[in-house]
Amino acid sequence: MVANANGKIVQLGSYKASKQDNSISGLSSGAFMTVQLHLARSASFAGAGIIAGGPFRCAETYQPSGLVTPEDSRIENSLYICMNPLTPQTGPDARRLVAMARDTAEAGLIDDIANLADDRLYIFTGSEDDVVYSDVVARTRQFYEMLGVPQQNITYRDDLPAGHSIITDNPEDSDLELNQPPYINNGGFMQSHDILRHIYGDLKAPAEQLTGKLLCFDQREFLGTDAPWASMSHYGYAYIPSRVLAGSVKEPRVHIALHGCKQGYNYTDYVNGRADTANQPPYGNRYITTTGYNHIAESNDIIVLYPQAEGTDNGQIQNPDGCWDWWGYSNKDENSPYYSRDAVQIKAIHAMLDRLCA
Amino acid sequence: MSKFPISVGSNSIEKKEGVVAATMALASNTMAPLAHAMTAQRLVQKDATHLVNNGAMTMALAAKLWDPVVWSEWTQLQAAIVQRLYTQNQDWHKGCAILVEDYGQLRQANTMSKLMEKQGNLISQSAALMTSQTTNFVALLENVDVDFGYWASQKLQQDQPAR
Numbered sequence: 001m002v003a004n005a006n007g008k009i010v011q012l013g014s015y016k017a018s019k020q021d022n023s024i025s026g027l028s029s030g031a032f033m034t035v036q037l038h039l040a041r042s043a044s045f046a047g048a049g050i051i052a053g054g055p056f057r058c059a060e061t062y063q064p065s066g067l068v069t070p071e072d073s074r075i076e077n078s079l080y081i082c083m084n085p086l087t088p089q090t091g092p093d094a095r096r097l098v099a100m101a102r103d104t105a106e107a108g109l110i111d112d113i114a115n116l117a118d119d120r121l122y123i124f125t126g127s128e129d130d131v132v133y134s135d136v137v138a139r140t141r142q143f144y145e146m147l148g149v150p151q152q153n154i155t156y157r158d159d160l161p162a163g164h165s166i167i168t169d170n171p172e173d174s175d176l177e178l179n180q181p182p183y184i185n186n187g188g189f190m191q192s193h194d195i196l197r198h199i200y201g202d203l204k205a206p207a208e209q210l211t212g213k214l215l216c217f218d219q220r221e222f223l224g225t226d227a228p229w230a231s232m233s234h235y236g237y238a239y240i241p242s243r244v245l246a247g248s249v250k251e252p253r254v255h256i257a258l259h260g261c262k263q264g265y266n267y268t269d270y271v272n273g274r275a276d277t278a279n280q281p282p283y284g285n286r287y288i289t290t291t292g293y294n295h296i297a298e299s300n301d302i303i304v305l306y307p308q309a310e311g312t313d314n315g316q317i318q319n320p321d322g323c324w325d326w327w328g329y330s331n332k333d334e335n336s337p338y339y340s341r342d343a344v345q346i347k348a349i350h351a352m353l354d355r356l357c358a
Numbered sequence: 359m360s361k362f363p364i365s366v367g368s369n370s371i372e373k374k375e376g377v378v379a380a381t382m383a384l385a386s387n388t389m390a391p392l393a394h395a396m397t398a399q400r401l402v403q404k405d406a407t408h409l410v411n412n413g414a415m416t417m418a419l420a421a422k423l424w425d426p427v428v429w430s431e432w433t434q435l436q437a438a439i440v441q442r443l444y445t446q447n448q449d450w451h452k453g454c455a456i457l458v459e460d461y462g463q464l465r466q467a468n469t470m471s472k473l474m475e476k477q478g479n480l481i482s483q484s485a486a487l488m489t490s491q492t493t494n495f496v497a498l499l500e501n502v503d504v505d506f507g508y509w510a511s512q513k514l515q516q517d518q519p520a521r
Contacts, residue, residue: 079504
């Protein structure tokens with residue numbers, strides 16, 4: 001299947017999708033963003049899939065006193081506490097982050113924490129992951145449990161010798177234990193299917209053939225004047241199953257699938273600090289077309305939304321790998337911090353969901 | 359492939375545009391050296407702050423090293439640092455082995471341009487290896503600074519009465 005059957009850019013349509021029974025998943029920076037979006041708009045979601053991601057506001061775990069600015073501190077936290085802590089004790093502090101999440105909710109910046117109580121979570125860390133260490137992901141589970149998500153609602157897997165990746169059963173993907181782009185590894189099963197089955201219970205087997213449409217839409221209408229801070233691509237993608245297209249599904253569910261760093265459709269490698277625009281993007285839309293989401297979505301009438309982030313490295317925004325913002329590079333002003341309902345990226349992605357639900 | 363222009367148009371207008379662009383780039387970046395110096399100063403100041411903070415916390419923690427939990431975690435931190443250094447050392451040796459292998463293939467060049475290209479590649483790869491080793495080492499130093507400060511602050515906070 002090609003990315004867009006007729007090669008056209010369309011406006012994202014409305015399908016009267018469910019307003020509560022939606023879900024979200026992501027890998028790496030997409031997983032950190034999954035946690036942020038899940039908490040910021042918990043009223044809209046029934047569950048989340050987190051592959052190699054840390055807890056909410058992880059980048060604010062430790063603020064040393066003195067001359068270290070909050071911006072510098074968030075970057076240091078994200079690199080050395082939320083990704084590569086030296087020991088388990090120097091990983092994120094779940095208790096402190098739970099308190100911060102509760103304070104953030106009380107301040108009205110995110111939805112009510114109580115919405116999480118019946119949500120279902122799939123959390124995964126590969127034991128060979130050397131990009132986001134397992135100690136960090138273990139804290140994500142602890143974080144959600146302390147926020148009141150029952151243990152029986154959480155599937156936590158740390159038993160596979162997987163590198164930093166979303167796992168597929170595609171023979172052409174990287175070996176399971178590797179930690180290298182495009183971070184799509186072959187482990188003999190489709191992790192996206194496990195995520196959706198855990199969130200939604202028994203689902204029909206994935207479709208053999210895709211009979212719906214993969215649409216390419218213009219994301220810029222959802223960014224508006226926030227575009228300069230967003231580090232988001234011009235285009236996003238959405239898979240619309242055939243029965244939803246035909247209008248025969250009442251309130252279809254929406255799943256938002258967030259790619260990780262270096263996985264957006266227009267990701268361009270930075271060589272010696274310069275975007276290598278002379279060459280084609282190395283991975284294109286592999287995350288969108290080969291990770292298995294669309295096939296299980298087709299047979300179960302689930303719309304899959306693939307928002308896209310892109311690399312920006314211009315002094316104001318330092319995000320060369322096209323990661324989702326979980327350390328504050330897109331902070332526009334103090335009223336809309338990167339983790340809040342009004343954060344540039346969270347607002348844009350939720351506006352896309354609102355369009356599908358309208 | 360280079361991102362820099364490799365040829366200059368023969369058309370005089372193109373040449374003029376190139377000169378204008380270069381002049382504008384120079385003009386808009388006249389303050390760049392000053393900004394660069396300020397950034398370097400800020401980062402040195404930040405590292406110095408970490409050092410002072412961590413030094414003070416080390417003094418305060420010294421009295422707690424009798425605590426088996428603190429002692430055990432302190433030892434784990436040191437073991438983790440040694441492990442990271444060992445991994446970096448392994449990466450250095452692997453990188454050098456690849457360079458030696460590439461050097462051995464220089465003799466397979468059939469033309470002078472190919473030989474120049476292969477030699478250039480080897481120089482670029484050597485520089486890339488040196489850069490990545492240096493960057494990784496500095497990153498490890500920053501990692502130790504941040505993680506030690508964070509760990510020590512947690513241990514010291516445990517002494518303070520809950521509010």
